[in-house]
Amino acid sequence: MFVPIISKPATSLANKTGSWRTKEKPKFLQENCIGCNMCVNICPEGCIKSLDNNKFEADLDYCKGCGLCAVICPKKDIEMIGEDEK
Amino acid sequence: MKVFIEGSHAVAEAVKMIKPKVVCAYPITPQTHIVERLSEMVANGALKSEYVNVESEHSAASVVLGSTATGARSYTATSSQGLILMSEVLFNIAGMRLPVVLTCVNRALSAPINIWNDHQDSMTIRDAGWMQFYAENNQESHDLHFLAYKIAENKDIMLPVMVCMDGFILSHGYEVVDIATQEQVDQYIPPYEPAYKLDPQEPLTMGLLGAPDVYMETRYAIQKTMDETLSIIEKEEIEFEKTFGRKTPLLIEEYKLEGAEKVLIAMGSITGTIKDVVDELREKGEKVGLLKIVCYRPFPQEKIYEALKSVKKIGVIDKAISLGSSGPLHLEVAALMQSKGESKPVSSFIAGLGGRDIKPKTIVGIFNLMDKDPQGVNFVDLNKWYKEESAIMIS
């Protein structure tokens, strides 16, 4: 009898860590973005994706709201807004 | 082909024919001759293997864990301190269901440091989920390695196996051994094809955290597999005889149990001595016999019980002791008898610790002692000096 504690790849995607956020979430203004990709590089969740050359967005299903992207953006094009704001 | 050979070299010859892709070595007396002979074979091209000299036994077991997980049949050997140093890894290997095989050349445990034979090392690891086989002589030391890989890699089993052989007595003793041929080994053991392995073409994660909701099931699975292995081993006895042309008991051996009233139960090389004593005593008309246990884990309860059905008195010789309680083998036999509602006496004899020689006359003495149904734990052949207060050695 075999009960393997072995997993297929990327099964953690079932865990929507976006539910961890209580206070704030990142808003990508998409006004002054220069496409430097620093937000993509700095996200510990790897959940920031590019929609277009100068348009980026965080996947709120996984974003934990740490705010690193907002701090690092050289054009201040990311703002941390209240969790319930639009 | 029959050759006059040192036990450790007979093991090396067996391992060579099994063709492990990875051999890992860390020296400890009295196992070292095995890995030294294997390294010569690699150096001369007789064995094509990656040979890794590691920096501790903990790493030796870890290397074979990693290589087996990657899909390469692997081998290592150790004794005593080395075995218990790697004990954490041994539990890990069994828990991960990796078919690693290692040779434990049985040696006493420190302190005091002692390089001679007893079973304390492998006994201490009996809970780890490894199968354990004990060789009586060097033919068995040689043969049991073929069985070990065959059942470890069996897709219905996938559990690691330890082949135990008495240090110095077997490892350094010269005997005539019928060395198998490569054809026989190739016929008996198919190539290793793991169900799961580390492979970028098919990525998997191994060694995950098992929370309370899954952990117990993994232990249940190993226990169930151990149960199922007993019948698989019985089939292997037949398969083995067909392939290698010799009979070798893989679970238990019943020696002159027909009509026996007093039976000794033991494992390892001591069973050879006991067989001689049984022969002598039988000549004199004493109804004695030996039940030799080859497969200790899984513990072949039903077979042992059946073999002892008509025996009146049972004595168990342990070359180990669970300090504070009794001999491990004794405890298991006594519990087995009790669970079957038997009230026949099961006496405990602790012998041979730290390489203390067990002479034929000691076995005769034990058989005689059994007439009195001795209770408790009976240490055999203790020297008298320890009783004399003035004999505390300082200078």
Added chain:
Amino acid sequence: MQDNLFVSGHTACAGCGQSLAARLVLNAAGKDTIITNATGCLEVFSTGFPQTAWKVPFIHSLFENASAVASGVEVALKALGIKDRVNVISQGGDGGTADIGLQSLSGMLERGHDILYVMYDNEAYMNTGIQRSGMTPAYASTTTSPAGKLSLGNPQPKKNMAAICAAHDIPYSATASVGYPKDIERKVKKAISIKGPKFLHIFVPCPLGWRYDPSATDRIAKLAVETGLFPIVEYENGKISKTMQFKELKVVGEFLKAQGRFKHLMKDSPEIKEAINFLNNIVQENIDRYNLIK
């Protein structure tokens, strides 16, 4: 969209430097990589059965044997004839590498296996609750070296792991900080292009253990370097080949005041003055040893 090989859904703390570094390392190494990982934060938050955040083959065994398991993986790949197309990366935290894992790491380096070892240094045994390790810096407060009436925190400075590994005469040993993601990417790519044992020490701030707001991870990861407390260096074949230089270093106080684990140093007393002196001496030694000033 970046195709991450270390995906979301893992349970690292928000702002965790280690989870970021792991993602950067694996993206740089590529999908033909097998990872062995020591017990620690990274393994625990990324592989709780049945969930795993890894898209490459990954094995966790024990705390101190990641390097030995990796050695086994590497020789198996050689024996199977496929080592040329597979990277082997062994990973661990500072505790699992510099303390309990030092023996197996040294053995792996000495034997010359073609393995990159990455040490994620958050300067304490974080997974078990912020206990002091051999990589905890001087005067940091941890749960087993707390600051108190009679103590200013951890008395010993960090072990120099990059130098210890370089002393094995391996082809490449380097430090990096998660404040410089592109540098990490470059170093991982460089390391895996070299055959033989490689060591990469990555400085990864821990918001929970170091007591700071998660959004400051990047800033603190840069401050450690900019103050000269954590030099960014590369050793090749045992000798220093490159360091990250600055026109001027920031004062250590800037690094210390950003973290709660040093808040006991923010008062004034002769002992604290001595402590700050000690840290400044470390910086001076680093300046001299690594030629940190342009």
